[in-house]
Amino acid sequence: MRLALDVLTIVAVSGGAFFFLAGTVGMLRFPDTLTRLHALTKADNLGVGLVVVGLLPQAAGPREAAELLGTWLLVLLSGSVVSQLVARTVFATDRLGDALARGPGPPR
Amino acid sequence: MSIQTALELVLAAVVLGLAAWAVAARETSAAVVGFIAYGLLIALVWVALGAVDVALAEAAIGGGLGGVLLLSAGARLRENEKRAAAERPGAGARLAAAALSAMVAAGLAVAVLRLPTPAPTLAPQAAANAAATGMGNPITNVLMAFRAMDTLLEKFVLLLGLVGVWSLAADRLWGGNPGPRHQADPLGLLAFLARLLAPIGVVVGIYMVWTGADHPGGAFQGGTVLAAMWLLTMMAGLTDTPPVSSLRLRLVLVAGPGVFLVVGLAGLLFGAAFLSYPAAYAKPLIVAIEVAMTLTVAATLTLLSAGAPEQRLER
Numbered sequence: 001m002r003l004a005l006d007v008l009t010i011v012a013v014s015g016g017a018f019f020f021l022a023g024t025v026g027m028l029r030f031p032d033t034l035t036r037l038h039a040l041t042k043a044d045n046l047g048v049g050l051v052v053v054g055l056l057p058q059a060a061g062p063r064e065a066a067e068l069l070g071t072w073l074l075v076l077l078s079g080s081v082v083s084q085l086v087a088r089t090v091f092a093t094d095r096l097g098d099a100l101a102r103g104p105g106p107p108r
Numbered sequence: 109m110s111i112q113t114a115l116e117l118v119l120a121a122v123v124l125g126l127a128a129w130a131v132a133a134r135e136t137s138a139a140v141v142g143f144i145a146y147g148l149l150i151a152l153v154w155v156a157l158g159a160v161d162v163a164l165a166e167a168a169i170g171g172g173l174g175g176v177l178l179l180s181a182g183a184r185l186r187e188n189e190k191r192a193a194a195e196r197p198g199a200g201a202r203l204a205a206a207a208l209s210a211m212v213a214a215g216l217a218v219a220v221l222r223l224p225t226p227a228p229t230l231a232p233q234a235a236a237n238a239a240a241t242g243m244g245n246p247i248t249n250v251l252m253a254f255r256a257m258d259t260l261l262e263k264f265v266l267l268l269g270l271v272g273v274w275s276l277a278a279d280r281l282w283g284g285n286p287g288p289r290h291q292a293d294p295l296g297l298l299a300f301l302a303r304l305l306a307p308i309g310v311v312v313g314i315y316m317v318w319t320g321a322d323h324p325g326g327a328f329q330g331g332t333v334l335a336a337m338w339l340l341t342m343m344a345g346l347t348d349t350p351p352v353s354s355l356r357l358r359l360v361l362v363a364g365p366g367v368f369l370v371v372g373l374a375g376l377l378f379g380a381a382f383l384s385y386p387a388a389y390a391k392p393l394i395v396a397i398e399v400a401m402t403l404t405v406a407a408t409l410t411l412l413s414a415g416a417p418e419q420r421l422e423r
Contacts (some may be wrong), residue, residue: 069166074305074308077304077305080302081301084297085298
């Protein structure tokens, strides 16, 4: 049982680390704000989520597990709201139109 | 080399890289973002050093409110950014600045490297006298009892900073509300976040103050979280800053240093010395000071971020 839980932790935390890595690469390489945002939210939601899932079996008790889940929910909340706000700002300032007109290229 | 050492080396390298980025970045907003990330990573450095209290304060100030302050300052400077970037100081001035910075850095490095090993510390004395106050957190003991004078003076400095910001107000606006009135869709995203997050943040802030007696936390960290929540509701347009002429606001602003000073003077009159607490009442007195200080810290930091009065006082 202990072994199975430890394996779950290793797999889930590694998966979370992978999403963080992929999100970071995406944020550095994608051409415009909206696609970069898309990469970033994967790291926020799935990356943190998988790390939390992986840490749950190692939690000392229900209280610590609840703290972990609460942290994840707060990250989800702030991440989703902030990415919406950034995306709306992009549309409002019409940078998207400029970016599309210019076509794919190095990030500004 | 253990995994922990390797992680700490990576952390140190990233911190140094971000510091260089924040200094070298041409655009104000890029430099500010670099500095915020730098503050958050410095908090991680403090955790790695085992100083959780300092890490909380650094994350709240360096990563949080300091970031808000710098971002809003950057937004105000945006109009002048092009002109400021075009102005390039002469080679002599730049050389002198570089030489002075290098001298300061070298002086600091020498001071750190010349410390004897092990470094001089008062930690054993602080730990030995921990029972004197009835508090379990040695940091709170040092801040509120053993070195209470420093904490008291620090609060005066905060207040002086706010007076400095307020003194930038135009005469005709004096007495009005600090900062611009934020307009936001009352059913919009920011208002949604403010309604959902602020109650959670207030509970977390109060918890941080309360738990500071025995665990990492305290008035400054808790007050900063409360300030962040107040700022959030303001930016969402749900509330406005109170006018600086408000008596209630001013009472809150002086509550922390005021209660601290009264307790300190009472120690001078009835006890052994200025800021000496009678042993039987040490903990209740310290908690009372911390509660007053939390309100002061929250209000001061919020208003520091809001800026000078910009709205005419409505009579």
